Amino acid sequence: MAHIEFKNLRKEYGSTVAVKELNLEIDDGEFLVLVGPSGCGKTTTLRMIAGFEDPTIGEILMDGRVINELEPRDRNIGMVFQSHALFPHKTIYDNIEFGLRMKKIPAEERRIIVKEVAEMVHITPLLNKRPGQLSGGESQRVALARTLVTKPSTFLLDEPLSSLDAKLRRELRAEVDRLHTRLRTTFVYVTHDQEEAMTLADRIVVMNNGEIEQQGTPMDIYSNPKSYFVADFFGSPSMNLINGEIVEENNKLAFKNNQLKVQIPDHFSDKVSGKVTLGIRPEHVKIKTDGGEIQDVIDLVEPMGKDTLLYFKAGAERPFIVIIEGLVTNDFKSGQSVGLDFPDDKVFLFNEHGQRL
């Protein structure tokens, strides 16, 4: 178990700044997910915790002790790599045993621990094979087991599931979640997949351009994005974002672009003017067969099984998507004109700099 703290952490590579003044605390036993697009500094941050990168400025503390000068092997940390990084010349058994041998645990004890952990992640039948003979999912389980045996105080996971296919990813995601519930140690998990972040995290830290864009619980991040970037990043399909401007009509403010005009909720009235982006999640738009605030023509109907997606143009650069529960292909056809309602409490507005209004 470990409590980790970053104080004014900064990392530069030559003239490029990978991480800018990062201040963050990770609680004992917390499952923290660092998420963001590639190049946002999340992996660099993780590698600084591991000790593979030295911060240019700032301190990393573990349980109150500065660990900047500590070698990776002295930090009592376990790391699972994106490429799994198994030792190709050793059997699975030897791979898992490696960390125990380095810690000079007696042979008899090693055998017991390896067996126990292998059972825990369901890889007992693989112990005599070599990494080259395993599938992607199997080698990721081995990588987990190899880290587990050393009983680290903190697990660092660097996009561990990104090389797997969708079904396996879901399966192993659940496995990681179960492990955390069972071990209750600190997990720091890096991913660019918002779905993984949403499902696994106690707390999500969204990074962009080397800075923390927003942090909070998954629910908080999803329903209360502080910026255009976060709003756009989370959710699948992502939030509908339409560029336009604020106009005044009959003493009321409205959002307008070349195709639609919407009254904006009253609570915005004293904050907005000029160019803005309007955002609303696909599941929050109400469809009305007659009436409705704005009228638009259905461009495409996409049945997903459980839900149906309706595509509109709405003057947006990307398709404007509405999710309706259930299969409704009989009720809606492309080319049909319908009414769209934006509930007041579900509408977001962002200014030109991407900040939420």
Place this chain on the structure above:
Amino acid sequence: MRLNKRNKKYIFEGFRYSTLTIWLVIVGFPLFWIVGTSFKPDAEWFAWPPVYWSETPTLSNYANVWMGKEELTVTQYAQSMQKPWKALGNSTLVALVSTSLSVFFGAILAYGVSRYQVLTEARMFQLLMLRMVPPIVIVAPLSLHYSTLGLLDTHLGLILVYFLTTLPYAVWMTKSFIDEIPMEIEQAAEILGASKWRTIWEVVLPLARSGLVATFLFILILTWSEYLLALLLSKTEVVTLPVELSKYEGSTEGRVYGRQAALAVGITIPLIIIGIFIRKHLARGFSFGMVRR
């Protein structure tokens, strides 16, 4: 008439195999000639038209060269020639020690270049450029230095010069194999508690083994068959096999082609045997690790 796909393929294959056949003849003929000559009695060495298959094959050349059995039919045989066993000993010592040094230090340097950029790209290239200087250019000043340092005609002298001249190859070759080993595998070992040396011993070396073996053989062949430096930096004591070989057609010793061929075959066999023993590594090593991932 347009060629259909199958005919095109036949023509291509025909071209391919005829080219390869010509190449094989060019490469194989000298070998055939050397081996053939080593079994010919002296009358056939100079015969015209040349004798391709000896009418009366004999082992006397081998007996003479390797067991010192003198046959007086060779009038110009000179006593100044060293016994080949001594040259074999010299060559073995010089080649093995210098190759080992070269591969060992080359690998260490290559690891530093690959992981810590101890040499820039430009420096790495300069290192190779050094090898492009013709040996004859350096050998004259070197022999002067060697005579003042007392290194002329010594094992140490030859070992040093071979070690230094093959080091660039060793660095370049081993670097390409070390580059192939993902950094993350080393980091995985480190974070599991292995020290740097432990990581190199347990992870890097086993993974680079095939490459190191291939490099070793490559450099061994270079040093084993090196002639010019060996000729000019040695006199009578540290004569190596290629130098010994050349004595069989010197102006004083005469042209004892059969004996020379018998010696040449003997020089080549050790390399072939080593090659057979490590062919598994060679196939992997010379594909530059590309199959590994």
